Amino acid sequence: MLETRLQEELQQIRRQGLERKITDLHFLDPTQALDREGKKYLVLSSNNYLGLTHAQEVIAASRQAAASFGAGSTGSRLTTGGTFAASDLEKRLARFKHSESALVFNTGYMTNLGVLYGLLRAGDVVFSDELNHASIIDGCRISRCKTVVYKHNDMADLQRLLESEPVAGQRFIVTDGVFSMDGDIADLPTLVKLKERFDACLIVDDAHGVGVIGSDGSGTAAHYGLLGKIDLQIGTLSKALASEGGYVAGKKIIIDYLINRSRPFIFSTALSPAALAAADATLQLLETQPQKYLGVLWENSGLLRRLLSEEGLQVINGVTPIIPVMVGEAELTMKFAAGLREAGILVAGIRPPTVPQGESRLRVTVTAAHSESQLRQAAKVIGSVWRGLQGRC
Structure with a gap:
């Protein structure tokens, strides 16, 4: 059958x-x-936007980590898989993204699921761009919160929906930074104004922004000169950072909460030391040059x-x-x-x-x-x- x-x-x-x-x-x-x-x-x-998958510094860092710490992490970071490499990378990511803290997940896809599923509660409403990545769409779905979709990069439509949609809990605005199919950039200046006006939590998926835009390559906020204005920045280690995995960067209280409540983080075996070290080495190259x-x-x-x-x-x-x-x-x-x-x-x-x-x-x-x-x-x-x-x- x-x-x-x-x-x-x-x-x-x-x-x-x-x-x-x-x-x-x-x-x-x-x-x-x-x-x-x-x-x-x-x-x-x-x-592989920066072409760093084959950089000798990145390959050497990956090999050294595998030789020093073994091929795998062997478990969740809350049990046996809390390698030095993961915490070291998170500190560097937080600085790079101009945030208080960061948390690494197994993929960028799982990061969006883990953040949205971990934070959203009954009564909350998510306002989501119609061209957001599938991981954002699926994260909203599994949260079972009401999702209101606004026209792509249409800030007038978003404002209309923010004004008209009743919300018993918290408002969330979620968008890609650089949209993966059209390559256009979210209107972050207006998004920041709207999030402040309506007391919303702004989440930007910068998977295609890091290593691509901004004078330092840190993404959408740097591109617009709006550092510190995004509540949560989602990212990936598998594109410009030439490795694999995902991360979220934001205020320490939010990251601490996700460590305790995000099921995709809690119940996943951690990334291998080699993958984490490769991303860290790539990030160092981007930061210094x-x-x-x-x-x-x-x-x-x-x-x-x-x-x-x-x-x-x-x-x-x-x-x-x-x-x-x-x-x-x-x-x-x-x-x-x-x-x-x-x-x-x-x-x-x-x-x-x-x-x-x-x-x-x-x-x-x-x-x-x-x-x-x-x-x-x-x-x-x-x-x-x-x-x-x-x-x-």
Whole structure:
């Protein structure tokens, strides 16, 4: 019975052109990878924004931690898994995010679930941007609190809802800092004004902001010059920080409460010392040499955005390394991605339900490790493949 139902649903997914499959890759460096057959690709689909996964300092820190503390943490941090590496990283994260304290989780996804599920109570109301990440959406759902969705980055709509929605408990405003599919940035100045006016707790998921925006690379608050104005900042260690895991930074009283009440933190085996040390080493590089990495990232992002536009592609304007190339239909998007794969370029084709119907696109991402020649050649290939598809339509 179950297998029959699942087979029918899978067939429906395939008919709609929405089937997803895992692609195995062996990364040679931050920008190139081999598949199982040995074919080499230029990777323009990674969130490794600073290109530090292969930095010698990061690899050395990871190896040293594994040699000193072992391969795994062996348990929850509240039982046996409270390694030095975790606390050391949390102190550095708190300073970097201009916060009192920080707490590391196993993934960025679990951080959002753990924070929202841990803090929200009956009577609270969450005001959530309609394009927030799935982890925010799921965190709101499992909290069983009322969630009010406002139009994407529409502060007038948010204000209207804050004024009209009755709230018996606490108001929460939750948003991505940099939105993962469009690469645009939340209107933090207005969000801060609204959170102060309505006595709301403002939570910003800065997963795609850290190592990407702000003069020091610390994210959305630094980008706008609003340090200390966000109540809780969610982040990940698996993108610009070149490792794995997630974290939340904020006031010490909130972090202490989450240590005692956040079930995803309490009941999860802690991250390995090697992963924590790698993130810590990456963060040290960003803190001590921000312009070395950020400057190149910003230059590469602007260059590829301009080159793709010159190739006649519909590119959403922005300043982040997330460059959406709009296509429209899911089937055509996946043909586009497949054509690029054949040409030796890996780019993510994004379809519903990740984006709305009719808004399928290529999600092109740039890193600080890409060379100018790689980006110029990639733009020519992407333009050529697109024109070829148009000629067959």
